[in-house]
Amino acid sequence: MTDSDRDFDPPADSTDADSDGADTDSDVIDGDTVPADTDTTDLPASSLSLDDFYEVVDAEERPVLTASQVARRFDCSREEAKQGLDALETAGKLDSADVEHDPVVWYPSTVGDLAGRERVVLFPTRREIVVDEPTQYTRAQLAQFAHLVDSTGTEPGTRGYLYRIRQEDIWAAPFDDLDDLLAAMRSVLPRESPHLEEWVTAQWERASQFILRTHDDGYTVLEAANENLMGNVAQQKIPEDALRGPISETEAWVNSDEIAAVKRTLYEAGYPVADDRDLDTGDALDAELTATLRDYQQAWVDTFLDQQAGVFVGPPGSGKTIAAIAALVAVGGETLILVPSRELAAQWREELTTHSTLTDADVGEYHGGTKEIRPVTIATYQTAGMDRHRQLFDSRGWGLIIYDEVQHIPSPIFRRSTQLQAAHRLGLSATPVREDDKEKEIFTLIGPSIGTDWAALFEAGFVAEPEVQIRYVPWRDDDAKNAYSSADSQDRHRIAAQNPAKIDEIRTLRGRHPDAKTLIFVDYLDQGEEIADALDVPFISGETAHHERQRQFAAFRDGEQRTLVVSRIADEGIDLPNAELAVVASGLGGSRRQGTQRAGRTMRPVGNAVLYVLATRGSREEDFAQRQMRHLAGKGVRISETTISE
Known part of the structure; x- marks a missing residue:
């Protein structure tokens, strides 16, 4: 068998020039x-x-x-x-x-x-910055006020790193005043741009135009910087039932059940709301962190404590959970941790008692299996959103709510949990992207992004960069190929995903890595069973009994079981040690987030790991694979492609 290899270079993002005028210089x-x-x-x-x-x-x-x-x-x-x-x-x-x-x-x-020198090019009207070979200093400075869009051009002669300055980046910039922000920009940009700095100044000023505060009588007040903003922005755009009535020309009484709607509406109008309410932090929580934070983790925590809200964004293995526990200890108030599954609730309990002085008596779980309220309570989103449990959660004074896998928040069931009140809100996600383009809602409802770009963590050695390869597998079964040719669009997707030749390819890949701990991902139950039977290994899916899942995952963690075939249940929220080899056999029609989560199973502090993505040659799986992996490439992961010979 021979492979034909080529580098994977996703196309550059393109952005139309803004309608505002270009700089004269x-x-x-x-x-x-x-x-x-x-x-x-x-x-x-x-x-x-x-x-x-x-x-x-x-x-x-x-x-x-x-x-x-x-x-x-x-x-x-x-x-x-x-x-x-x-x-x-x-x-x-x-x-x-x-x-x-x-x-x-x-x-x-x-x-x-x-070729190896840093070169910074500014496109001021598009608010984009391209950097060839950026130094750590330059990247650290840019991360404070710009968003890393693409980092695939890291080799000499390639396109370089692409940054874009967005409204939300300026709103969340960690500076005490505008002069400090402009000084940071000038320290890395090739020249001053009056046009860009005027836009940045306008965005900075927008971030302090509306404030939520607590009235002396205990209710919530929305205060605008002037009468025009209250009359022409707030009262015109905010739903009528969210404001109970005016207090003055610049103040309005806010319905406590609609605070999230007020924040979201004004954010979408271009005015992020500063939340200065006096919220109850509940009973004091006396705990200490027993783990040692890395410098970037400490920076995350410091930024979060200053802002009182935010989302830790970093690759799997970067220590978001440890940083969240550090934030929990620093806040020192009653804490609610929301998770998407019972398995993840158990994982959080173990992490809390391992990395802090909290004991099992301090930590409660509240979900279908058990219902305990403790100083630190871990609940599932589904349970916290149910009407019959809401009064209990509403009655607590939460010093902190942690939203794990926060990318789910825009979904209706998960969104209901954002109405719970807390002095601090912290989200965690490796991949806050959504196919419905509702990423902004995550940062509106929870807080701004806080994180370090993936490539920086790869370079510093905190997270091992996986080797990712898309492998185009030919048809070797005439019946399957003919069925694909005559099927409709929906069936074609399934038939290509279940190409029988993929089983032989998985055997070949396992032969290349005979001792590697291996996860094989599938989206179809019958395909999972077929692969598991062919390899004589277990298949774990949502239909697997809870106790059996736990047993097999424990065997994989301990090294007794070296290979598992897993369904989407292992994409997130399951405590699996990072694999040395991961093979995506099907699921390429899924989201960019799913592709990143599966790659994340191979990310760990040391060692080399490999992710193989199998796509049937000549089918739509080729496009799906490239789309999923393009998001990883934008995070700094190098992607290659290989065509398997007939």
Whole structure:
């Protein structure tokens, strides 16, 4: 069997230029606004440094320079520029060569340095930043006010890192005042952009126009910065039943049951609401953290405590749960932890008692299996949203509510839990993306994103980057191929997913990794049974009895069982150790989040892990696989493709 390999390079995201005008100090190249390096710096040639040389390389967009080009840049004579270049050549920093069109050109002694240098390009009207080979400092600064859209171009000569500055990034920027934010921007951007800074200033000011506070008599008040905002924004856009009545020209009495609706409505109108209500934190919780936080985890916690709301976003294995426990201990009040499943409730109990001084007596579970209210209570979203249990949860003074797998919050059943009141709200998610494009609701209802970009954690060694490969499997069963050709669209998807040739391919892959702990993901029960029978391994699905699931997962954790075939039940909320090998046999019609969650099963602090995604060649599975993996590629994971021979 031979494979034909090629790199996977998803297309760059494209964004139409804004309708607002371009900066006057910029040029247009290929339809995009880019900085024009027309300013000159009065620098004596005798002090010419290698960095100065590289500045001219960037400005001229050429890897070799003449003395005349350097002279124009630094507003000095050609002779002075030549003296500076000669000095750098003598020091071994530059080399020179005689060419026909100019007596001499200079270039770096190590030409590869040109490809390895950081280069920042700003597109101000689109509010986008492209960075080739960014330093850790640059990435850390950009993460404070910009969103990492794509990081697939990390090799020399590729597109580089793409950042976009969004409204919500400015609203959530961790700075005490606007001047600090602008200083951080200027420290990494190639030049100041009045156009961009005016937009940033306007967004910063929008973030403090509406405030929720507690009246002396105990009810909630919405306060606007001026009469115009209250009359033309709040009263025009907020549903009538959410505001009980005006208090003054700039204040309104808010219906306590509609606070989430008020926040969501104003957020969508472009005005995030500051929540300064005096909320009950419940009884004091006396606990200490026993784990040691990494620097980035401590930064997450510090940001959350400052904001009192937010969503920890990071790859599987980055320690979001440990950071959440640290936040819980720091808040020091009664805590409600909401989870999507009973299995995850049990996992949280173990994590709490392992990484803090909390004991089993301090932690209660409230779901279909048991109903305990303790200083720390773990409940399922479904139970917390039921009318017959709501009064109990509403009557508590929660210092903190933690929303695990917070990407589910926009769904109707899960959304009801956001109406519970708490002094602090914290969400956790590796993948806060949704196919219905409701990601903004997550940050509106819970809080802004707090996290470190995945690539930075890969580079720092905190999380091992998995090797991800899409493998295009041919048809080797004529009956299946003919059935696919004659089937309608819906049946085609199922037939391609269950291509019998995938079983042989799974055997081949297990043969390449004979000792690896392996998870094989399927979406179809009959396919799961077929693969499990062929490999003589267990198949775990939602139909598997709860006690049997627990037994098999424990055997996998302990290493007694090296391979499991699993359905969607293992995509999230199950305490499985990270696998060394994962194979996606079906499920490519699912969401981007599902693809990331399955890849996350191979992410761990040390060691190499592999994820293989099997797609039937010539079917829609090819497009589905690329779409799912494109989201991973945007997080900094390198993806490759292989076509299996007939």
